[in-house]
Amino acid sequence: MAHIVLITGGARSGKSRLAEQRVLEAGPVAHYIATAQAFDSEMTARIATHRERRGPEWRTHEAPLDLLETLRATDDAPRLVDCLTLWLSNLMLAELDWESRAREMIAALPDLHHPVVFVSNELGMGIVPDNPLARAFRDAAGTLNQWIAADADEVILSVSGLPLKVK
Structure with missing residues (x-):
């Protein structure tokens, strides 16, 4: 069974750097499963920054929707x-x-053999959003984080680039 880690925190809290370090500690080659899509120049720049930071030991896979399939296809090395x-x-x-896809992915985690480190944003620590879509997204993100955290072996909160072990 794979070792599952959830690293959560606010925007620019150092989550990705901490996650990259953890994954590389688990093996000399690693898979980076990217869920971002570059719909604008700002996101294109963010993706480029992440790519530049990673070295040749990383194999990048884009999975904006098909996360479970990508996790299964990359189960030969640690994943981020x-x-x-x-x-x-x-x-x-x-x-x-999203609920059925998330539940299906979580149910499949015990069948994986290599570590998986998930990065997620902690969204519920700010003001209540002013519109229904934003509130639904915030609530869904909180629910998804709770589901992953419940099954994770470790949960880490990233604060100013420092890891705070929660579980």
């Missing part, structure tokens, strides 16, 4: 999923049933 929040937004914007 960056990030669950973007995966969730992709599913919601595509009007797909």
Whole structure:
């Protein structure tokens, strides 16, 4: 059974760097499962920054919607999923049933053999969003994080680039 880690925190809290370190500690070659989609120049720049930071030991796989299939296809080395929040937004914007896809993925985690480190944003620590879609997204992200955290072997909160072990 794979070792499952959830690293969560606020925007620019150092989650991805911590996750990259953890995955590389688990093996000399690693899979980076990217859920982001470059719909604008700002996101294109963010993706480029992440790519430039990673070295030749990383194999990048784009999985904006098909996360479970990608996890299964990359079960020959440690994986980093960056990030669950973007995966969730992709599913919601595509009007797909995020709950059933998330439950199916979580149910499959015990069948995986190599470690998986999930990155996710902690969204419920700010103000209540002013519109129904934003509130639904915030609530869904909180639910998804709770589901992953319940089954994870470790949960780490990233605060200013420092890991705080929660579980």
